[in-house]
Amino acid sequence: MKAAIEAIEYYLPQKTLTTEQLATERPDWSAERIDRMTGISERHIAATDECASDLGVEAAHKLFASGAIGPGQVDYLLFCTQSPDHFLPTTACIMQRRLNLPIDVGALDFNLGHSGFVYGLGLAQGLIETGQASNVLLITAETYSKFIHPGDRSVRMIFGDGAAATLVRAIESSDSFIGPYVYGTDGSGAASLIVPAGGMREPRTAETAVAAIDETGNERSRNSLFMDGGSVFTFTRSVVPNAVRALLARSGKTLEDIDLFVFHQANEYILEYLRKRIRIPSEKFYVAMRHCGNTVSSSIPIALKHAQMEGRLRPGHTVMLVGFGVGYSWSGTLVRWI
């Protein structure tokens, strides 16, 4: 039995934050500039009482409604998020009940961001091809908006909330549909994209909530998301081309053998920079983030869904997925679309 991606659905919260709305908040926040730099027209923002798990449940309901699978057939739930409901219990356990999954499912959370979807595929494939599961529900969901200070333009213009539900299913086949993989981790980049306070290392206090304006004019507290854009860009421009090369070498393929490239949808400027650097033809490089922004671990599955809907991704196609970001963490794989 081999693992294959059978279906994807996604869910975005109702409230939106448009680029025009962002631009009206400060005179130096030009809508045209934000649009040009990010390629994003609107981001979806979770409601105050809406958690990542809520978004994930909605995405899963859409998947069930599509007829791809019923809740009773799921035998493993993987939930990728950096915004759990609680420190404990595991949010996936709570989602088991909310989704009416059988009691004999396996369920776990894993904490990854932008690389999370490909890591999730690897986990799902491992479960399936070792006979531990047949129908893995991989849910990615994030609400970075809840970590972002309203005065921090550097992250506010980029990130949007959202969730995706992907069915990875066991298929009778001698040929693989997913793989090979490349993985990478560099903890020296931990401080480049971080919410410093709120975990066990630095609990929240009155002091951590005090906001200050940094030298770039962005405001945040230690309870807020901080991103060193320059360092993250430096990491990205080094790691991603190398990951692509390693993946091609490992698979014995060339760039020309790949039908579509779907990278983590960081922002349009960085994606175009990577495309040119790796010399990927523009017609093979898929971008779909204008309507939702950078949705962290859901950005790749959302883009895949759109590519499929638009006919850019068809059965038999080989698509390269590369996720990269917070950690630093990165991952890449090839998927043969069914």
Next chain:
Amino acid sequence: MISRDSFLVQLDEILDQPHGTLTGPERLNEIDRWDSVAMITFLGMVDEYFGQSLRPSAVSNCETVEDLYRLATQSIAN
């Protein structure tokens, strides 16, 4: 590699201002739009036009537009 004039034009575009606005002595901390977005775009521009992968810390140490140009060209000169 592009000329100094073209470098200044590229930087004007990054900062969303008319070509010819920057001439060199401008202090970066007095340019409102010299922010994290501009920094990233600048890193990419130098990579593309000068073949240099600058460290963000080196860019942060620049005080003027002229400093940025010197930084972009110094590795080539060396």
